[in-house]
Amino acid sequence: MKKALALILALVMCLSLSAAAFADDAGSVYYLNFKPEADQAWQDLAAKYTEETGVEVKVVTAASGTYSDTLTAEMAKTEAPTIFNIGNKSGITDWGDYALDLTDTSIYAERVNDDYVLFDDAGAPKALGYCYESFGIIVNTALLEQAGHSLDEITDFASLKAVADDIHARADELGFDAFSAPGLDGSSSWRFSGHLANIPLYYQYKDAGLTVGALPAEITSDYLDNYRNIWDLYITDTAADPTSLSTSTGDESEAEFGEGKAVFYQNGDWEFSRLTGKFGMDPETLAMIPIYCGVDGESEAGLNCGTENCWAINAKADEADIQASIDFLTWVVTSEEGTAMLAEQFSGIPFKAAKASANVFGADAAEYANAGKYTMFWAFNDTPNVDAWRATVVTALTAYSADPSDANWEQVVSAFVDGWAIEYANVNG
Amino acid sequence: MKKKKRDAAALSSELIRRPIRRWFPVFLLPTLVCFCIGFIWPFAQGIYLSFCTFNTPKDATWTGISNYVKAFRDAGFVHAFKNTALFAIVSIVLINVLAFAIAYALTQKMRGSSLFRTIFFMPNLIGGVVLGYIWSMIFDAILKHYSTYLTANATYGFWGLVILVAWQQIGYMMIIYIAGLQAVPEDMLEAAKIDGASKSQTLFRVVIPNVMPSITICMFLTLTNSFKLFDQNLALTGGAPSVIMNGAKVNMTELLALNIYSTYNINKNWHGAAQAKAVVFFILVASLAIAQLTATRQKEVQQ
Incomplete structure (x- = not known):
């Protein structure tokens, strides 16, 4: 009897609570x-x-x-x-x-x-x-000129590497380095396990005639050598110590670029307001170029948009x-x-009714597209179980950066290719 | 049945007891409702959902035990289970031995012992996530001298977590041990002294049997704490390094709770399996805790 009473009272109270939830008619x-x-x-x-x-x-x-x-x-x-x-x-x-x-x-x-x-x-x-949004390599053109180079020089991987190597070699004298730190801390690693990974994925998709949303069950190791090219450049031509990338954050990398200590910074157009606002950079000195990595015909590449x-x-x-x-x-x-x-x-x-944006990176993206260059779509949107796939890539990439041996690169390739198949099976299992 | 003797005292206590007996639901109700809403209902729903596939709890469909099969086939879960068991053993021993040693030292007559007690207790006031991030920086700064880093391999991550948790929990356990040690009767210690017991004999034959209740509590707390560990694990390594082992993905430093969390986040096909893992996890923690409580209770002495 007492138990029943307690139960009834409890029920009444619950009901009166939930009754409060029903109220409005106008949407x-x-x-x-x-x-x-x-x-x-x-x-x-x-x-x-x-x-x-x-x-x-x-x-x-x-x-x-x-x-x-x-x-x-x-x-x-x-x-x-x-x-x-x-x-x-x-x-x-x-x-x-x-x-x-x-x-x-x-x-x-x-x-x-x-x-x-x-x-x-x-x-x-x-x-x-x-x-x-668009991403690529953000360039501080003022620093580039100070180092005696110009944007027109950079048309493919070889020319990007030549400029970056030169700046890195003279870093002490110039007071700035080529690339900002390629941090692999959680706040920064997505730039490489996500965005940079789009480059090999995009070219694969292009070869296979796929578009975003194809969700392939497997990927190949094609173009991963190109990924290695650009990654080697990032970890070599930078002031950052490659053995401590695991704790190097996105804010550090952004600040390095924002404060004029690096010429290149891989990121996207969403950085525009932070760079011009928080760091007070002049929009005139900012530009975004495609991520070159030694693929044939890449001089015709535009930015990564998606x-x-x-x-x-x-x-x-x-x-x-x-x-x-x-x-x-x-x-x-x-x-x-x-x-x-x-x-x-x-x-x-x-x-249709959109206003023009003040974002110069967005304008760069449109300029490349209008000049007939191919826009790299976001194939990485198809990554299965994306956080887990990226975690494995980051683990392998961190190990490789600390000790850039071929054996360690094999781990990166495995994280890409085998990891993709495993996660695809996971997601669909 | 024995007939109740109705003397004056019994009668007056009856007068007090009767309204309580009649009206207790009113006093109990708020707590009961909270307990139902916050515990019983989610718990029952959780068990139900572990037998379903679902995206949100609203659209669950019954699928039987397939989630449990899926959970146990997951290499990451099995690995996390081993990790957790090992972690629990190491941290229980380490935390309790150190906490007891510090408590023992600080109950001896020495200058500044209350200052030390405060200092040792302080790590316990910092949240797990904050601690995780701070310690990851400390470890990385140290490991940098040896050109390596915390998430380079599973061993660093594991011992890093042990150190972090020990540092955090020793102070708390120490307070419990201090309370226990202070309750050991003076006369017993004095008697031991007069009978010529050595320091170690006094410790093992007199002090430890007398603080057995504190040991029970501390063992229980450290056991459940290490099994339920989540924030520190998430913030320190987040399960990294993540590697491919025998054709399956394994997060090397992931403990059970974090594994359940990351399983849930794979996608909607895994929500049920994560729920099944959580139920298995509950049964495991509950039975271990009960077994351990019964075992240590038997060793307690009446004072």
């Missing part, structure tokens, strides 16, 4: 943001939208590197995100069920082309890229919330405030 938006650096901009924009239309927009940003955890947790809640991020084709496998078919939505009609749209296996557009930033709308949300979300996103890509914010935060914006 509301819950945007789970993927990019921590753009958090404030989204918060401000959301506030403006609410002020203008009265529709409530909640923006939550997952902490760096925890997006998938946060998404899983948030999706399980009653008040789940109505707009979330899907990064790539594997993301569609995981979250496709939750993503609305965008075909007949007003936001989908605003896109420029299909380059940055993620389709599911049935061909339905499930996520829409709202910005694309995106991991695609909006998906939660198909399991209330009808009113779905509509509110579509309206909000359409407003973002068409209104004065929205387009201004996008242009300020991102470099490439694939929407």
